[in-house]
Amino acid sequence: MNEQALIALSAIGLAALVCQLLSWWLKLPAILFLLLAGFLAGPVTGWLNPDQLFGDLLFPFVSLAVAVVLFEGGLTLRLNEIRGIEQVVRRMVSSGLLLSWAVIAGAAAWFMHWPLPLAVLFGAMAVVTGPTVIVPMLRTVRPKPRLANILRWEGIVIDPLGALLSVLVFEFIVARQDQVALGHTLITFAGMLTTGLVLGIAVAQLLGVALRRHWLPEFLHDVATLLLVFAVFTAANLLMPESGLLAVTVMGMWLANLPEVHTDDILDFKESLSLLLISGLFIILAARLQPGDITTMGWPALGVLAVVQFVARPLKVALSTWGSNLELRERALLAWIAPRGIVAAAVAALFALKLEAEGYAAARDLVPLTFLVIVGTVVLQSATARWLARALGVAEPDASGFLIVGAHPLARAIAGVLAERGLPVLLSDTDADAVRRARMESLPVYFGNLVSRHADRKLSLVSLGRLLALSPRREENTASALRYRGEFGSPLIYSLPSPAERSDREEDTERRIHKPVIGNIAFGREATYERLAAMLDQGARIRSTRLSESFDIEDYRHTHGDNAVALFAVSPGGRVHVFEPEPRFEPAADWTIIALVNNDYGSGE
Numbered sequence: 001m002n003e004q005a006l007i008a009l010s011a012i013g014l015a016a017l018v019c020q021l022l023s024w025w026l027k028l029p030a031i032l033f034l035l036l037a038g039f040l041a042g043p044v045t046g047w048l049n050p051d052q053l054f055g056d057l058l059f060p061f062v063s064l065a066v067a068v069v070l071f072e073g074g075l076t077l078r079l080n081e082i083r084g085i086e087q088v089v090r091r092m093v094s095s096g097l098l099l100s101w102a103v104i105a106g107a108a109a110w111f112m113h114w115p116l117p118l119a120v121l122f123g124a125m126a127v128v129t130g131p132t133v134i135v136p137m138l139r140t141v142r143p144k145p146r147l148a149n150i151l152r153w154e155g156i157v158i159d160p161l162g163a164l165l166s167v168l169v170f171e172f173i174v175a176r177q178d179q180v181a182l183g184h185t186l187i188t189f190a191g192m193l194t195t196g197l198v199l200g201i202a203v204a205q206l207l208g209v210a211l212r213r214h215w216l217p218e219f220l221h222d223v224a225t226l227l228l229v230f231a232v233f234t235a236a237n238l239l240m241p242e243s244g245l246l247a248v249t250v251m252g253m254w255l256a257n258l259p260e261v262h263t264d265d266i267l268d269f270k271e272s273l274s275l276l277l278i279s280g281l282f283i284i285l286a287a288r289l290q291p292g293d294i295t296t297m298g299w300p301a302l303g304v305l306a307v308v309q310f311v312a313r314p315l316k317v318a319l320s321t322w323g324s325n326l327e328l329r330e331r332a333l334l335a336w337i338a339p340r341g342i343v344a345a346a347v348a349a350l351f352a353l354k355l356e357a358e359g360y361a362a363a364r365d366l367v368p369l370t371f372l373v374i375v376g377t378v379v380l381q382s383a384t385a386r387w388l389a390r391a392l393g394v395a396e397p398d399a400s401g402f403l404i405v406g407a408h409p410l411a412r413a414i415a416g417v418l419a420e421r422g423l424p425v426l427l428s429d430t431d432a433d434a435v436r437r438a439r440m441e442s443l444p445v446y447f448g449n450l451v452s453r454h455a456d457r458k459l460s461l462v463s464l465g466r467l468l469a470l471s472p473r474r475e476e477n478t479a480s481a482l483r484y485r486g487e488f489g490s491p492l493i494y495s496l497p498s499p500a501e502r503s504d505r506e507e508d509t510e511r512r513i514h515k516p517v518i519g520n521i522a523f524g525r526e527a528t529y530e531r532l533a534a535m536l537d538q539g540a541r542i543r544s545t546r547l548s549e550s551f552d553i554e555d556y557r558h559t560h561g562d563n564a565v566a567l568f569a570v571s572p573g574g575r576v577h578v579f580e581p582e583p584r585f586e587p588a589a590d591w592t593i594i595a596l597v598n599n600d601y602g603s604g605e
Contacts, residue, residue, distance in 0.1 A: 016283060019033035019034045020033075020275070023136065028140075031133050031342075032382070034282035035282055035286045035374070038282060042286060043289050050284045058284075059349075062285070063233070063346075064230060065346075066163075066346045067229060068226070068273060069342060071248040071251060071252040072273075088150055088321055091319065091322075092316070095319055097127050097158060097162075099312075099316055100315070100316040102123065103315060104127065104304075105123030106119070107312070111303040111304050112300050112369070117172065118362055121351065121355075121366075122348075124165035124166040128155075128340060129340060129341065133378055137339060139461065140382070141337070142395050143333055143395055144330070144395075147333060150334065159245075167192065170242075171188045171242075192246060193243075196240075199236050199243075200232065200246070203232050205258070221266055232244070232251055281345070285367075285371075297369060301368075304369060304372075304373070305372060313335055321334065336385060337385055338381075339378045340370075344374060345371060348371075351363075351366065352366040400463070400575075403464045404428065404468045406427065406429055406472070407431065407435055407438040407445050408470075410536055412438055413536060413596075415438075416443065417544075417568075419443065425444060428446040428448070428455075429447070435447045450484070451482075461487060466493075467484045468494050468522060468578070469481055469522075471529075477496070481495055481519050493520065494519055494521070496529050520580050522580070523567050523580075524565060524579050525581045526562075536596065540597060542567070542594060542596050544570075546591070547587055547588065548589050548590070553591075560595070564595040564597040565595055566595045567579060572590040
C-alpha cells in the first residue's frame with residue numbers, strides 16, 4: 001500500500017510537470033491540461049482514487065493548499081498599483097459581485113431545477129475568477145495595462161470573498177432547520193469578518209516587525225512564513241469555522257504593503273510552492289469526478305454556462321464600470337474575460353459531501369457543474385480573447401520594445417537611446433545600485449531575477465517583443481534567453497557574449513561544428529561586453545548617423561573602422577534592427593546607424 005501511494009504521488013508530480021510544460025509550449029492555460037490529466041487518471045482509467053489515496057487527509061490538504069495560494073495572491077497586491085482603477089475594482093468585488101451572484105444563482109435554480117438554497121450556494125462559488133488562470137491568459141491576450149490590472153486585482157481579491165460567501169450560504173442552509181437561519185448567518189458573518197481581519201493583520205504586523213528587525217535569519221524567512229500561514233489558517237478556523245481563507249489573504253495583503261519590509265524572496269518561494277500545489281490540486285480534484293457526471297446533466301448545465309459567460313459577466317461589468325472613464329470597447333473586453341479557477345473547484349469539493357450528508361441529493365451535481373463552468377470559460381476565452389482584444393483595438397500593438405538584461409552603464413546608455421526613439425524598454429537587474437541609477441535616469445527597470453516566478457507574475461511584457469541580454473554574467477544571459485525564447489521567439493533573442501564565448505563559437509565555426517545557439521549574437525563579430533564597457537569608460541558615446549546616396553554603409557564603415565561598433569540600424573519607417581555578425585537587412589539611403597563611437601569620431605545626426 002505504501003509503495004502504491006509513493007507511485008501515485010510521484011506520478012501526480014510528473015503529470016503536473018508535463019502539463020505545465022505543455023502550457024508553456026502551446027501558450028494555453030495550464031488548467032486545461034491539468035484537468036485533462038486528472039480526468040484521464042481518475043474517471044477514465046480508474047488508476048487514481050484520491051479519496052482512497054489520501055483518506056481523511058484529503059480535504060485538510062486541499063484546504064491548506066488553497067490557503068497558501070490565497071496568501072501568495074494577497075502578497076502580490078501592492079496598493080500603489082491600483083491607483084486610477086480603485087473605483088472599478090471596488091465595484092467589481094462588491095456590487096458587481098452581488099449582481100453576478102444573483103444572476104448565476106437564478107440560472108442554476110431555473111435550468112438545474114435545484115432548491116433555491118443550493119442554487120444560491122453555487123452562485124457564490126461561481127463568482128470567483130482565479131488569478132491562476134487570469135495571469136497566463138493576460139500574457140497571451142496582452143490587453144492595455146489598466147485592463148490587465150483590473151482583471152488581476154479582481155481575480156485575487158474576489159477569491160476569498162467568494163469562499164466567504166459560500167461559507168455563509170452553507171451556514172444558512174444548515175441553520176434553516178433550527179428556524180434561526182438569518183440571525184445565525186449574520187452572527188457568523190460578523191464573526192468570520194472580525195476573526196479574519198484581526199488575526200490576519202496581527203500576525204502580518206508581527207511578522208513584518210520580525211523581518212524588519214532581523215529577528216529571523218534569512219534561511220528561515222520562507223519556512224517561518226509558510227508555517228505562520230498554516231497556523232493562521234488553522235487558528236482562524238478554530239475560532240470561527242471557515243474564516244481561515246479570509247485571514248491568510250488579509251495577512252498576505254497587509255504584509256506586502258508594510259513599509260521597509262522586503263518580501264520578494266518570500267514571494268519567490270511561495271510562488272514556486274503555489275505552482276506545485278495548484279498543479280496537484282487540479283489533477284486530484286478532477287480525478288474525483290465520476291464517469292458521466294457532466295454528461296448526465298445535459299443541456300441544462302450548458303444553459304448555466306451560457307448565463308455565466310454571456311449574461312452574468314456583462315451585467316457585472318456594466319454595473320462596475322458605470323460612470324468610469326473606460327471606453328465601451330474596453331468594457332467589452334472586461335465583459336468577456338472571467339475564467340474560473342482553483343478556488344471554485346476546491347470550495348465545491350469541500351461543500352458537496354457536507355450537503356449530501358444534510359440531505360441535499362442534488363448537491364452531487366455541484367462539483368461536475370463547477371468543473372464544466374471552469375473548463376467552459378477557460379477554453380472559450382483562451383481561444384477568443386486575443387482575437388477579440390485586437391478586433392476591439394484594446395490589445396497592445398505588436399511588440400517592438402526591448403527587455404534588456406542588465407542595468408549597468410552600458411545597458412542604461414543603450415536603453416536611453418532606444419527610449420529617445422520612442423521604443424518601449426525595460427531594464428532588469430538584481431544589483432540594487434544599478435537599479436537605483438536607472439530609476440534616477442527615468443528608465444523603466446525591474447529589480448529582480450528575470451527567470452523567477454515573481455517576474456512571471458509581476459513583470460508586464462506589454463509592448464516588449466525582443467530580448468537584449470547584456471549581462472556580464474554568461475549564465476544570466478543564457479537563462480534569460482531560454483526563459484523568454486518561448487515568449488519572443490529565437491529570432492528576436494539577442495545576446496552579447498563574453499570573449500571566451502565568442503572564441504568558442506569562432507573555433508566551432510572553423511571546425512564546422514555547429515552548437516545550438518540560443519538566439520543571435522548582438523552587435524557584430526567583435527562586440528563583447530568587456531570591449532563595449534571599456535569603450536564607454538574611456539569616453540565613447542552612442543551616436544546616430546544618417547546614411548545618404550553619397551554616404552552609404554560602406555563609407556560609414558571605412559570612415560569609422562574599429563573606432564565604432566554598430567549597434568542598431570533604423571529604417572526610414574522607424575523600425576529598429578539589431579546588428580548581427582551577418583545582418584538580415586541592408587542599410588541604404590535614409591537609414592540611420594546607431595553605434596558606440598570613440599569620442600574622436602562622429603558628430604551625430
